[in-house]
Amino acid sequence: xxxxxxxxxxxxxxxxxxxxxxxxxxxxxxxxxxxxxxxxxxxxxxxxxxxxxxxxxxxxxxxxxxxxxxxxxxxxxxxxxxxxxxxxxxxxxxxxxxxxxxxxxxxxxxxxxxxxxxxxxxxxxxxxxxxxxxxxxxxxxxxxxxxxxxxxxxxxxxxxxxxxxxxxxxxxxxxxxxxxxxxxxxxxxxxxxxxxxxxxxxxxxxxxxxxxxxxxxxxxxxxxxxxxxxxxxxxxxxxxxxxxxxxxxxxxxxxxxxxxxxxxxxxxxxxxxxxxxxxxxxxxxxxxxxxxxxxxxxxxxxxxxxxxxxxxxxxxxxxxxxxxxxxxxxxxxxxxxxxxxxxxxxxxxxxxxxxxxxxxxxxxxxxxxxxxxxxxxxxxxxxxxxxxxxxxxxxxxxxxxxxxxxxxxxxxxxxxxxxxxxxxxxxxxxxxxxxxxxxxxxxxxxxxxxxxxxxx
Numbered sequence: 001x002x003x004x005x006x007x008x009x010x011x012x013x014x015x016x017x018x019x020x021x022x023x024x025x026x027x028x029x030x031x032x033x034x035x036x037x038x039x040x041x042x043x044x045x046x047x048x049x050x051x052x053x054x055x056x057x058x059x060x061x062x063x064x065x066x067x068x069x070x071x072x073x074x075x076x077x078x079x080x081x082x083x084x085x086x087x088x089x090x091x092x093x094x095x096x097x098x099x100x101x102x103x104x105x106x107x108x109x110x111x112x113x114x115x116x117x118x119x120x121x122x123x124x125x126x127x128x129x130x131x132x133x134x135x136x137x138x139x140x141x142x143x144x145x146x147x148x149x150x151x152x153x154x155x156x157x158x159x160x161x162x163x164x165x166x167x168x169x170x171x172x173x174x175x176x177x178x179x180x181x182x183x184x185x186x187x188x189x190x191x192x193x194x195x196x197x198x199x200x201x202x203x204x205x206x207x208x209x210x211x212x213x214x215x216x217x218x219x220x221x222x223x224x225x226x227x228x229x230x231x232x233x234x235x236x237x238x239x240x241x242x243x244x245x246x247x248x249x250x251x252x253x254x255x256x257x258x259x260x261x262x263x264x265x266x267x268x269x270x271x272x273x274x275x276x277x278x279x280x281x282x283x284x285x286x287x288x289x290x291x292x293x294x295x296x297x298x299x300x301x302x303x304x305x306x307x308x309x310x311x312x313x314x315x316x317x318x319x320x321x322x323x324x325x326x327x328x329x330x331x332x333x334x335x336x337x338x339x340x341x342x343x344x345x346x347x348x349x350x351x352x353x354x355x356x357x358x359x360x361x362x363x364x365x366x367x368x369x370x371x372x373x374x375x376x377x378x379x380x381x382x383x384x385x386x387x388x389x390x391x392x393x394x395x396x397x398x399x400x401x402x403x404x405x406x407x408x409x410x411x412x413x414x415x416x417x418x419x420x421x422x423x424x425x426x427x428x429x430x431x432x433x434x435x436x437x438x439x440x441x442x443x444x445x446x447x448x449x450x451x452x453x454x455x456x
Contacts, residue, residue, distance in 0.1 A: 003375060009063065013039065015106065015389050016066040019396070022105025023068040023098060024055075030094040033071040033085040041065060070098075092415055099407045106393030107336060113386035114332035120379040121322025124164035128189055128223035128317060130260045136218025141199050143186070145257035146223050151185040156196070159185060163321050165222060172217060174338065175201045177345060189223070224259040224313035228282075235309025240293040242310065246282040253279070259313025269306035270297045336390060343394045401429040 016039055027034050040060035049056045070087040071078060078086050087095065131145040132138035151159040152171045162168050175182040179202045187194040204216055226248045231238050248256045251265045269275055277294040295306030323331060373384035397405040406429070410421045421429075 007373070007381070011385060011388060012063050014385065015109075015392055016040075016063070018105050018109045018389070019102045019392065020066045020068050022101035022103075025105075026101035027068065027070055027087070027098045030090060030098060031085060032087050032090060032094075032098065033082060034068055035071060036067075036069040038069070039063070039066045041067075092411055096408060096411045099404050099411070100397075103393040103396040103404055106389045106396070107340065110336045110339070110386040110389045110393070111329075111332045113382045113389065114335050115329045117379040117382040117386070118323040118328030118331055119325065120382070121320055122377065122379045122383075123318045124166050124321050125222050126317040126319045127162050127165045127168045129186075129219060130221040130223045130258050131264075132218045133215060133220050136216075137200055137204055138218025141197050143184075143197060143199075143218070145261060146189045147186040147197075148189055148191065149184050149186050150191075150194075153183040153185070154180060156183045156198075159183075164319055166321075169214060172199075172201065172219075173213060174342070175199075176204055176213065176217070177342065220260050222316040224316055226256045226259050226262045226312070227314045229311030229313065231311075232309035236294055236296050237308040237310035240280070240291050240308075242280070242282070242291060242293065242308070243284065246284050246289075249281045249283055249288065251278050251280055263312050266295050266308055266312075267305040269295045270304040275306060336386070339387065339390045340394050343391055347394070347398065401432060 020037060020039070024034055024037050034055045036056045036058060038058045038060055040063045042061040044058045044060050046059040047056065048058075071082060071085055072087045073083070074088055083089055087098070090098075127149040129138075129143055129145065129147045129149065132143050149162050149168050151161050152168070153159045154175065160171070162171065172182060182199045182201050184197045184199055185194065186197055199217070201217065228237070228242055228244055228246045228248070231242060231244050248262050250256055251262065254265070256262045256265070265278070269278060275295060275297055277292045280291045280293050282289050282291060293308060295308050297304055298307050299305075322328075373381040396403050397408075399405045399409045410426070414420050
């Protein structure tokens with residue numbers, strides 16, 4: 001819990017500081033006087049001002065945001081001697097640059113974070129596929145348990161190396177959103193018997209990027225060997241004579257390809273009204289042994305499933321993914337660009353109803369993911385921080401009042417008409433923007449609570 005809270009506060013702190021520093025740095029460069037640089041809102045907890053005329057740096061009680069307050073005649077009277085340093089006195093391009101600097105700073109931060117994660121390197125699951133889900137796109141395409149995906153291609157000519165399951169998920173996600181097939185170059189787990197498979201992702205139902213996307217494609221999970229782990233004393237497996245380390249070759253004469261297939265065979269044993277003993281053939285110390293295993297029936301929700309009280313499957317095979325200086329930096333740029341486009345596309349689909357509002361997340365989900373990524377490793381946390389930074393940058397560029405994108409729209413109106421947006425309309429748009437932001441925050445908080453309660 002403490003790790004989650006600290007990781008969340010660190011995440012917010014870094015992203016807010018970088019965002020507001022972008023506004024601050026460009027404002028100073030444009031000759032604008034910055035009155036206050038605040039991290040958070042509400043009561044001031046810490047304050048520093050080196051000179052009476054300098055910028056006041058503060059940390060406030062509520063850390064969910066920040067702001068940079070500049071000298072502006074629209075907010076308070078400005079002395080004639082300082083009028084040239086007021087924000088509203090600057091040229092249109094300078095004002096636009098100051099407004100856009102915050103989101104751009106977040107996107108640049110994402111590039112740095114991704115590059116750092118690539119240079120440090122991460123241990124990730126190898127792109128070995130488990131048994132595809134029955135009747136799914138993946139199964140119909142001919143994928144099998146133990147297939148190792150080594151490269152992908154959108155046209156079947158130019159291939160991109162796949163170094164981990166994480167990269168494969170990214171390529172599949174992109175293809176689903178573009179509604180186009182994806183070519184896979186696969187082999188067996190030893191890298192032999194290479195072949196090409198066309199995954200018709202344009203036929204996948206739904207275009208939402210959520211936790212169920214890979215299952216809708218048909219990827220049941222990572223490949224793990226059908227090897228028995230810890231056996232609970234007195235359980236069905238122990239009673240049948242199953243031992244830890246046994247490799248299950250077949251159940252009732254059906255070959256077992258991986259641990260997922262074995263788990264499903266055990267669960268399915270309770271589908272009928274009566275559970276019948278299963279005929280297992282296992283490999284133990286190089287010898288094939290026949291065993292009779294009778295799963296016990298348990299209730300999982302509204303389903304009857306079989307269980308044998310044993311851990312099934314070994315750990316997934318891991319690979320260390322690390323990139324060189326140039327390759328890591330270039331991948332960071334392209335990943336930031338692609339993720340920004342993906343985020344913007346998802347916002348658009350939610351707006352027109354093609355994607356569920358369940359995809360909106362709030363502070364609780366961010367805190368949970370921050371804590372998990374910190375526990376996994378520093379490089380993983382950097383990658384998580386990059387994703388959130390991109391989301392913050394793209395969100396702030398949306399043309400909504402109260403956001404930086406809304407102010408840029410005001411500037412666009414001024415550039416096209418030669419006059420600023422009337423004060424009456426500014427007030428109305430501001431009120432509308434507050435209403436929209438409150439609605440989005442409410443939906444995000446509701447989704448957070450629903451996820452924590454297992455409703456999503």
